[in-house]
Amino acid sequence: MGVDKTTFLERIAKPLGRVPGDPPSPRTAIGVPACWTDRPSTQASRTASFIEKFTGLAGEIEQYASVHELRAGLERVLNDIGSDKIGAWGKRAPWPIDVEDVLEHWHALRWEEQTDRRAFDHIHVGITGCSCAIADTGTIVIASGPQSGRTVHQIPLIHVVILRESQLVQSLGDALQRLVQAHGQGEIAASNHFISGASRSSDIENDQTIGVHGPARVMALMLTDLE
Amino acid sequence: MSTPHSSSNVHDRAQQALADDFLRKAVHFTTDRLRNKKQAVTGEFGNWEAWRERGQQIRQHTIAHLDYYLDQFARHLEAHGAHVHFAATGEEASYIVREIAAAKSAKRAVKSKSMVTEEIHLNHHLEEMGVQVVETDLGEYIIQLAGETPSHIIIPAIHKNREQIRDLFEAESGEQLTTETRDLAAFARRRLRQEYLTADIGITGCNFGIAETGSIALFTNEGNADLVMNMPKTHIVLMGMERVLPTMSDLEVFAHLLPKSATGQNVITYMSIVTGPRRDNEADGAEEMHVIILDNGRSRQLGDPDFQAILHCIRCGACLNVCPVYRQIGGHAYGSVYPGPIGAVLSPLLNDGETYQDLPYASSLCGACYEACPVKIPLHDMLVRERQRLVATGHVKPAEKAAFRAFRQVFGNAGRYQTTIRIARRLQFPLAHDGYIRAKIGPVAGWTTSRDFPALPKRTFRELWPELVRKGNGRG
Numbered sequence: 001m002g003v004d005k006t007t008f009l010e011r012i013a014k015p016l017g018r019v020p021g022d023p024p025s026p027r028t029a030i031g032v033p034a035c036w037t038d039r040p041s042t043q044a045s046r047t048a049s050f051i052e053k054f055t056g057l058a059g060e061i062e063q064y065a066s067v068h069e070l071r072a073g074l075e076r077v078l079n080d081i082g083s084d085k086i087g088a089w090g091k092r093a094p095w096p097i098d099v100e101d102v103l104e105h106w107h108a109l110r111w112e113e114q115t116d117r118r119a120f121d122h123i124h125v126g127i128t129g130c131s132c133a134i135a136d137t138g139t140i141v142i143a144s145g146p147q148s149g150r151t152v153h154q155i156p157l158i159h160v161v162i163l164r165e166s167q168l169v170q171s172l173g174d175a176l177q178r179l180v181q182a183h184g185q186g187e188i189a190a191s192n193h194f195i196s197g198a199s200r201s202s203d204i205e206n207d208q209t210i211g212v213h214g215p216a217r218v219m220a221l222m223l224t225d226l227e
Numbered sequence: 228m229s230t231p232h233s234s235s236n237v238h239d240r241a242q243q244a245l246a247d248d249f250l251r252k253a254v255h256f257t258t259d260r261l262r263n264k265k266q267a268v269t270g271e272f273g274n275w276e277a278w279r280e281r282g283q284q285i286r287q288h289t290i291a292h293l294d295y296y297l298d299q300f301a302r303h304l305e306a307h308g309a310h311v312h313f314a315a316t317g318e319e320a321s322y323i324v325r326e327i328a329a330a331k332s333a334k335r336a337v338k339s340k341s342m343v344t345e346e347i348h349l350n351h352h353l354e355e356m357g358v359q360v361v362e363t364d365l366g367e368y369i370i371q372l373a374g375e376t377p378s379h380i381i382i383p384a385i386h387k388n389r390e391q392i393r394d395l396f397e398a399e400s401g402e403q404l405t406t407e408t409r410d411l412a413a414f415a416r417r418r419l420r421q422e423y424l425t426a427d428i429g430i431t432g433c434n435f436g437i438a439e440t441g442s443i444a445l446f447t448n449e450g451n452a453d454l455v456m457n458m459p460k461t462h463i464v465l466m467g468m469e470r471v472l473p474t475m476s477d478l479e480v481f482a483h484l485l486p487k488s489a490t491g492q493n494v495i496t497y498m499s500i501v502t503g504p505r506r507d508n509e510a511d512g513a514e515e516m517h518v519i520i521l522d523n524g525r526s527r528q529l530g531d532p533d534f535q536a537i538l539h540c541i542r543c544g545a546c547l548n549v550c551p552v553y554r555q556i557g558g559h560a561y562g563s564v565y566p567g568p569i570g571a572v573l574s575p576l577l578n579d580g581e582t583y584q585d586l587p588y589a590s591s592l593c594g595a596c597y598e599a600c601p602v603k604i605p606l607h608d609m610l611v612r613e614r615q616r617l618v619a620t621g622h623v624k625p626a627e628k629a630a631f632r633a634f635r636q637v638f639g640n641a642g643r644y645q646t647t648i649r650i651a652r653r654l655q656f657p658l659a660h661d662g663y664i665r666a667k668i669g670p671v672a673g674w675t676t677s678r679d680f681p682a683l684p685k686r687t688f689r690e691l692w693p694e695l696v697r698k699g700n701g702r703g
Contacts, residue, residue: 001314001319001322001323001326002312002313002314002315002319002320002322002323002519003313003314003315003319004313005298005301005311005313007313008297008313008315008520008522009294009297009298010294011315011522011526012293012294012297012468012526012529013294015526015529015530015531016291016292016293016294016529016530017530018292018294018295020294020298021295021298022295023295024288024291024292024295024296024473025288025291025292027288027473028284028288029281029284029285029288030285030473030474030476030477031474031476031477031479031480032278032281032476032479032480032483033274033277033278033280033281033480034277035273035274035277036274053493053494057494057496111510112510113508113509113510114510115510115511116510117458117510117511118424121424137493137494138494139494144505144509144511144512145509146506146508146509146510149509149510149511150453150457150511150512151457151511154450154453154454154457171479172479172482172483172494173475173476173479176475176476176478176479177475177476179440179442179475179500180439180440180474180475183303183439183440183502188307188440188442188502189502190307190501190502190503190504190505190506190509190512191457191499191500191501191502191512192499192500192502193453193497193498193499193500194497194498194499194500195496195497196494196495196496196497196498197496198496199448199449199450199496199497200448200449200496201365201366201412201448201449202382202490203364203365203366203369203382203383203384204365204369204384204389204392204408204411204412205253205388205389205408206256206257206260206382207389207408209408209409209412211412211413211416212365212412212415212416212449212450212451213363213416213419213420213449213450213451213453213454214449214450214453214454214496214497215450
């Protein structure tokens, strides 16, 4: 049951006075208005905006000047959390920074191509990298892949994300254009997840609560790798 | 599913809602909160009118070339391995879902909030064939347990208090729970996590389909849609055919307009952009993805200069929060899946027959809905045009018709008008007290039971005028 595509599209085209398949008329307006694209943007302003927006969404961020310090920071964060139920992307995932020694030390369960998703059901902390992060909105962007399963950051109560300052882009549009480029190269990920703070709901008498389905706590450990 | 107000017309349902103090307080509080947050966030964001204008331009262009963008969207989706289906009616869409469920021998389905699935009563159709459907949005889960329908597009359980929610959860689980929000939410997390793990099918709506890449964009604050689409082996997307956008650049505009208008958030907590099922080398994500594109009365609005713009709607619910009628009566009084001003326009357009024909009258025509709409849909004009069409097609009560004929005759002639006013002034005598008419019965009672109706003064302006002129001349 259902109708075929041709019939369906003809029913739409006819009242619009169009011939199916004809290209659209030239567009006068695409994407955001000029007031948004004309804004000045520097690396310093991007970093400041990301930190402000991310923490404004109850995200926790720590900055480190060196890879060594970041690894020590991750070690400390895991100690403070005090859970040994840790999951992380696989070794060959697109990690922005190598934190293998810390993950090995904590015997983190790793996501691989053949991973049984159910093994991650009881994970308390998920550690991932990210594709980029957005300064305007404090958003982390994560693309799915063979070594970077979606389950790693969607299932646990705590999500720890590792990133470099140089991964910050200014706008949502900047991040979305990367998807368009990936699509053009036949490499767009099946899932691109844009995460802005912790899972939240106000469905019970407008009283906001966190951690309804996704993580209740999102922490970013950022390497300040720019001058 | 039922609504707490099951009367057959909007007037009676509104009366029931007006008698429900908790509902009225909850609706006032929620709509005030959402409206104030929107005002604050759009003020801080700046240039809001430029964003609205851009949103309108993009939607206008997309709908005017909808066949082209839907074709592009479907081709890209298929290239990424998704199955695309086209359904002319709600029955066809439900049939396609049932076919998929039967092919998968599905017993359980999880679902994230989707107005279009409510529109086609999908849960009912699946349950009829023995598939248990569990809503995973916290608000939807609450009203599903209550056996009711959503009362707000964005916050569906607006009419339930925490004690009622605790009772529903306790009845479902046999557990003892407190009324603390944190405890109730934690229960829902535990309970629904089990549902995700055991479901055969995940069903979502679609906030936007991106033609340029063949992607589905889904917005949630809870993160439930992400689990619904990723954990079961089969993901079914139901989308109204108008939900497409040409490019990712356009999505950026709506990723700002939608959360700011809906809940006053600068950004939605989770935006998932899904482009086909899991790849061969991935261990999670749905193995199979079906996208069902639904017409169900939408194509009837295409080419209609009065109503084509209704397809620009992005289902943010901002028009509900500012509507003086919705704010008094809440969502169930509309008796349709889509409440508020958008529902009053959309429901009669999507559905033939008499069922929703009283909804265009559930409006004060103040235009606040237009001012709130992020894509500038002239809902108040549409409500007037729907009323005009109802009158033109004879859908009007004989008494109302007679009243307007009499009105035309009286007001169309000065002599008749003066005579009528003189007679009315005498006839109002038994009902007029302290300058107001207070009728308990009769045709005027419908107005005077809840509003003032000033009595006719002892002397009309025409009668006063000669005296006023004399006084004026005396001063001069």
